[in-house]
Amino acid sequence: MPCTVLSVSGDVHVQRDGHIGFIILDHPERHNAISTDMWQGLLDSANELAADEQIRAVLLRGEGDKAFAAGADISEFNDKRTDSSANQEYDDVSDQAYTALTTMPKPLIAMIHGYCIGGGLAVALTADLRIVSDDAKFAIPAARLGLGYRSAGLGRLVQLIGPSSTKRIMFLADRFGPQEALSMGLVNRVVPKLELETATTEWLNIVCENAPLTIQAAKAATDEWTKPESIRNFDEINQLVDACFDSADYREGVEAFMAKRTPQFRGR
Secondary structure, eight states, X not given: OOOEEEEEETTEXXXXXXXXXXXXXXXXXXXXXXXXXXXXXXXXXXXXXXXXXXXXXXXXXXXXXXXXXESBOGGGTTTTOSSHHXXXXXXXXXXXXXXXXXXXXXXXXXXXXXXXXXXXXXXXXXXXXXXXXXXXXXXXXXXXXTOOOOHHHHHHHHHHHXXXXXXXXXXXXXXXXXXXXXXXXXXXXXXOGGGHHHHHHHHHHHHHHSOHHHHHHHHXXXXXXXXXXXXXXXXXXXXXXXXXXTSHHHHHHHHHHHHTSOOOOOOO
16 A cells, blocks of 8 residues: 655645555755754644554654755854754754654554764654664763753653763763664664664554554553652553453454454444
């Protein structure tokens, strides 16, 4: 089944293939460097796919063979990011997009190749899972540019890899490869570049074949545990868990297990 183009927001495209949604960073001539308009496109894309009841999993990737996303678009720095006041517009839209991506109820998988630098790594961090090719290159070069990094972005990094590895990335501001990223816990899997699309598609298909309500509840519960204890609220999580047990999918799963057949989940 060919992909269906759902929308285009500047250099960010949204597509669908069956139960899989795609968010594509499409500015390969600039190595998919993230501009303010692209952050807006990411915000629109996340909201669109979150509301699409046909979508069970979302793939986030960069167009071209050189980069997932090679940082923020530095060409905007002398115009839109001249000082803290001018930088506020960029921060406002990037914060909204970051929140929309990280709180998307559907599983979000990033397929990463080539450069994944700065703002590109910030986008990749919004994903639930990250599969990378063996040519991937990571860095946050903020200390080489003199710019400040917002606490929300660093918070996500600390959650994933801990304070020590976060400081290593921020203090050295150097590039590191996929195996070091894997050892930190920054990525989930490293594969040869020629196998990246196949490996990612395999994971996406498995997710789509599993029970959507169970995955939604598991994602929500896991994300709730990452919040400070004082603001955790598991009431909604408990409702999502109850919905699993009250669903036709639960009955289908049990019946399929007893009959030794593959279950056909409907998400209800």
